[in-house]
Amino acid sequence: MYDVIVVGTRVAGSPLAMLLARKGYRVLAVDRATFPSDTPSTHYIHQAGLGFLKHWGLLDKVIASGTPPIRKLNFSYTDIVIKGFANPPAAGTMPEGIDAVYCPRRTVLDKILVDEAGAAGAEVIEGFAVRELIFEDDRVVGIRGAAGAGPEREFRAKLVVGADGANSTVAKAVGAEIYEGSPGACFIYYSYYSGLDWGMQHRTGFGEQQFASWPTNDELAMVAVMRKRDRFREFRADPDASLQEIVSQIDPEFGVNLKDSGERAEPFRPMLYPDNYRRQSYGPGWALVGDAGYHKDPFTGWGITDAFKYSQLLADRVDEGLSGAKPMDEALAEYQRDRDIQSASTLELTLSISELSLTPYYDSVFRATSLDADYTKNFFGLIAGTYPPEKYFGEQELAALYEKLDFPVEARHTTKDGVRA
Ligand SMILES: Cc1cc2nc3c(=O)[nH]c(=O)nc-3n(C[C@H](O)[C@H](O)[C@H](O)COP(=O)(O)OP(=O)(O)OC[C@H]3O[C@@H](n4cnc5c(N)ncnc54)[C@H](O)[C@@H]3O)c2cc1C
Structure with missing residues (x-):
């Protein structure tokens, strides 16, 4: 019998498993993926998110992986241009000493996180797909699943946490209801390019469209473009030409540079953005964290930072529940309430500007x-x-x-x- 089972071991699940294992709890963490592996994400991490990595002792590993630092940010929205960088955070605040932004590939970041969960004492099973939850009366008491074509296995715990992303199996099994939501507005195409030295660009304009770019591992630049969903079919008729068109329209100089020097090194990742939502994120014997419980348009790049922030919050509340400092249901209710309060302004801002036009x-x-x-x-x-x-x-x-x-x-x-x- 485990204290906690965590389903999903990426940016929400692994930190949660690590934090609870570091506190001495018996934790099982499973993922149907194996690591290192990629997942759809342009992997920009804000200083607030990097602050959690530093606090957990993991930022040095991200830097040591060869992820380049970024010290100047370039934003434009139509003819509005904002360039610069944040002041260094005041002493004693969370991301103290973080003077750069890092955008590690998920192949790099998620591997560091899952390894750290294991090093902290969590039992990690990769390649294990959860098919269903085990219920006793109305309470979740475990998981049932299998690794590949292997035999079905079941594991039991006092708490099962779904950190299993937007299509969460755990959320579906418990019938977690969406209590706030709006439809996804855009689609994205992104890939990795050699030959571009653009630094960090987040540029919106020339109609409802955007390109974004930042340097990442292996001396490649991530380049992404976004448009409203109704232009998806038109775009995908020729993605290279469509991406070139968006960059050239928003910034003709970058357009020339892309044409002359940019070479796409990997296949495109296309995606229609999932809807924005908040889901009921706790109940008898279960909780949700990361995209499983709360998802917003990636336009503002807050998914990873929020996954870190609220896995720390959930770990603290679960610790109170397991240690008997507070009844678990009360602790989990506080987790959801505080997550919603703390994330309200990010969600509001994201929904307001991710339609690719400004009010x-x-x-x-x-x-x-x-x-x-x-x-x-x-x-x-x-x-x-x-x-x-x-x-x-x-x-x-x-x-x-x-x-x-x-x-x-x-x-x-x-x-x-x-x-x-
Ligand atoms: C195109 C795109 C670009 C983005 N860009 C950014 C960005 O620049 N910056 C940023 O901060 N955020 C970005 N995001 C958002 C960010 O990627 C997500 O918020 C983040 O990945 C959520 O992490 P998670 O751990 O909750 O879920 P996920 O990363 O989705 O991981 C869920 C894990 O659960 C596992 N799983 C699922 N079901 C099961 C099951 N039944 N059994 C076992 N395992 C299971 C999966 O294999 C997976 O490994 C972007 C998202 C998209 C789609």
């Missing part, structure tokens, strides 16, 4: 930001997860910014519902 409010805020060096620093702090959204989007702060810039009166939006300063 008048966001246009004003970002345009004014681009004109002011201090507010630009705050913007990059917001993106990094080190500057509070309530200050960056604060009505008084925005009113003061507009005043300082002598911003056009008709464009001085200080609230999302259209109030002007």
Whole structure:
């Protein structure tokens, strides 16, 4: 009998298994994948996420894998251009000492995480697919599944956690309901290129489309393009030409560079984005973490950072439940409540800007930001997860910014519902 079984061992499951094993609990972690292996992700990690890796003693391993540091970020939204980097986080705050962003391939990152879960004492079974949960009355008490064509096996635990992604088997088996959701807006095509020295680019414009790029392992650059879903069929008729068209339209200079020097090194990864949702994430004998419980459009690149953040939160609450400091149901209810409160501003921002066009409010805020060096620093702090959204989007702060810039009166939006300063 295990204390906890974790289904899925990538960026949500492995940290959870590792943290609970480090606390001395008996943990089983299973995944139908084997590692190293890839999964759809453009793998940008914000400083807030890197802070968790550092705190867990794993950031050095990511850096040692040859993942290049990025110290300048380039954002554009139509004609609004914001370039720079966040101020170093204040001493004592979570990502202390992190002066760069790293975007490790998932083949690299997930392997480091799953190995660390094992090193911490969790029992890890790779290549094991969970087919169903075991229930006693209404309580989940274990999992049933098999490795490949091997015999069916079952394992029992006090708690079963689904860290098994957007199509979570655990969520389906317990009937976890979606209580907040909206349809996915876009599709993505991405791959890896040699010959490009673009640094970090996050560029939206020339209609509802985006390209993004950042350097990663093996001296390759990840290049991704996004458009609204209704243009998927048109795009995939010739993905290389369509990607070239988007880059050239948004930034003609980069377009020339891509044509002359860029060489695609791997197949394209195409994907229609799944919907945005929050699912009920706990119940008798079960919990959900990572994309299994809460998923948002990858436009703002917060999936990995949030998976780290809420696996730490869940590990802390589960520890309270298992140690008897608090009834488990109460501890898990707190986990879901705190996750929803803490992730509200990221979710709201993501849903607001991932449609690839800006509302008048966001246009004003970002345009004014681009004109002011201090507010630009705050913007990059917001993106990094080190500057509070309530200050960056604060009505008084925005009113003061507009005043300082002598911003056009008709464009001085200080609230999302259209109030002007
Ligand atoms: C195209 C794309 C680009 C993205 N780009 C970024 C980005 O730049 N930055 C960022 O932070 N986030 C990004 N994200 C989001 C991020 O990748 C996810 O939020 C993150 O991978 C979620 O991690 P997870 O551990 O919850 O689930 P997953 O990474 O989906 O892992 C789930 C695991 O569960 C296993 N599993 C599933 N079912 C079973 C079963 N029945 N039995 C056993 N194992 C099972 C799977 O094999 C898998 O290994 C992107 C997502 C997409 C789709």
